[in-house]
Amino acid sequence: MAKHKTPLLDQLESGPWPSFVSDIKQECENRAKNAKGVDYQVPADCPDDLLGVLEMSYVDGETHWKHGGIVGVFGYGGGVIGRYCDQPQMFPGVAHFHTVRVNQPSGLYYKTDFLRQLCDLWELRGSGLTNMHGSTGDIVLLGTTTPQLEEIFFELTHNMNNDLGGSGSNLRTPSCCLGQSRCEFACIDTQQLCFDLTQTYQDELHRPAFPYKFKFKVDGCPNGCVASIARSDFSIIGTWRDEIRIDQKAVAAYAGGEIKPNAGAHAGRDWGKFDIQKEVAERCPSGCIRYEGGKLEINNKECVRCMHCINTMPRALRIGNDRGASILCGAKAPILDGPQMASLLVPFIKVEEPYSEIKEVIENIWDWWMEEGKNRERLGETMKRLSFQKLLEVTNLKADARHVREPRHNPYIFWKEEEVTGGWKREIADYRKKHQK
């Protein structure tokens, strides 16, 4: 028997898409039965109460979660988000319902023994509800009480060899696409780079010292499966600078219809016969592909590495061999000053362990941003306020036509005193000698 009536939520059990309501209900049942005799450390009926409070929100059209509270584990400033229900009498099971962020493995691969350990931990010490995964990338464990936090941390580190992720004004848990593990487009080992940055910057991850959040995300190629260009203050995107490798035999096979274009991604509709001239050469944004006499040619010097031709004919075209990454900075969602896309800072950098070159750029940016950034100001906003030139200055990088979409529209240039012959200091008396008042 369900503890609370949930007529509105019940309507979300129908329809084909997996129903979170049905799932939570099965958890309620299992916890009520408690077949394994678990000595639950938080109220056994918390999933029931979660459904209850959610149903109440469906009726009221308003949330019933209080503004967070400061909770956490000893010595860490992030990783736990305090959460309290504003109807604790009605829903005591979720009166205290904190979130624990667990640092995910790069690329989100798992062995079941690890996931089962996690389930056991969260059965005993939490609500049994999770997010796989949160928007930033972490494993999110939803709902526990304050006395359990240290115990959860102890078990995570001692028994599972795994740490918490980040929250608050600090480095957020870095994340990456699956990269070379299973993608032929990956120009760099996104997983190793993500892991290394996570390990190197543990202190920044767990002890807030920044003006606001800071995110690293690593995409293996310009397709951007982990959305680093839109979501991270420091976006690393794999790329190459030599030639796209062409297999002309495979080109012929695409032309002959033996291989499906775009790896079969359009198989659900009849788009007509695949036409390399129209669908590849003419769609190339830099117009650098020639398809003549059954042969495909690319003027690589003009290629902007948009991935279209490679995505469309993955068996005929492959990324180049001189690989590395571009670094872009300053992406953020609209709060506060409107959304920002990351802007290109380093057009090309080699990505080789121990990644010292990349880390130098990161640390130079941090030194500047921690000094100059205002409270709750993302890097992108600091860049806008203090100029891209300043970012170049603090990272010791030279300005480059690649940094802009087009040159400036206005001639209001902030010349520096040392840039002008003779400096700025002049005597009005000298001026007056030549110019009457």
Added chain:
Amino acid sequence: MAFISSGYNPEKPMENRITDIGPRHFEEFLPPVIKKNKGTWAYHEILEPGVLLHVADSGDKVYTVRCGGARLMTITHIREICDIADKYCGGHLRFTTRNNIEFMVTTEDEAKALKKELNGRKFAGGSYKFPVGGTGAGVTNIVHTQGWVHCHTPATDASGTVKATMDAVFEEFVNMRLPAPVRIAMACCLNMCGAVHCSDIAILGIHRKPPMIDHEHLDNMCEVPLAVAACPTGAIRPTKTEWQGKQVNTVAVKEERCMFCGNCYTMCPSMPLSDKEGDGIAIMVGGKISNRITRPAFSKVVVPFIPNEPPRWPTMTKVIKQILDAYSKGARKYERLGDWANRIGWERFFEVCGLEFSHHLIDDFRDPAYYTWRQTTQFKF
């Protein structure tokens, strides 16, 4: 319920403490065929919706079966996922960045069996548990935020709006018949934990009423200067007021300057702004993060407000369907939703999608607004 200690001693918190170890190394979790061929994958193919084949230079093959799932999932559900992975995949599995679940095997037969198994499992309420799909030129799983399930600032629910949307567009999840991939994202407030600012279709919770002020508690719960500094439009100023005969320090809000971002509430719990009639959903379209053909783009607001209609948000799903259908009909192969709208022109976009244009859709927020106005006589009648 007796307290069980795992070994942590609150008297000596530093004793045996392990900190700053980071996550487990990903290599421990890679399936053998993945580990062996890492970095040497030659090409891939989508054999059918939800089933991928990757071929390595060595000739090794890996078949991946991808299925959708609600991001909010229980440990009972995760254990079921583990059972499947144990039975078919030697205990290996992975999640995608858009919350799909992937099972990997090395033969096509196993992949077929897996697909059948996954599509065969249903929840007691009737929905699929693991619908196979989410590949290629279709709609894949929705990245989303917490909503009424767990957050303090939402203007709408996340899990519910996502379930309603995915039910409405389910055919596009299990098919690959759209001109290009369509990424849907959902965020329940302008904080946009879900980063919906660059998605083909975005569902965004928005508030429409300025914050209330809890004069009784404000000075105790909040730092007045922080609340003042939090407001991007400078709508908040410090003030004093009389409360139950006492002079209290508090703030005042210049309401016509408020754009309902909720930032003040994040900094100061005494300034809540949620409201049943005030809150609802905006629909944004045309964003992308891929660099393919055209550069990454922001999503644009095309419907400024739809009321919250729990549990199934029928107006919202209707609008999303309208946009998706018009796009599917009008766009060229490989053309993303925003590129299609740019090509036909936004004035035409509103027409073919059956949406009304209103003054709310003209940007008036700071400098970037100017770049969205039209500075040419080229337009369509």
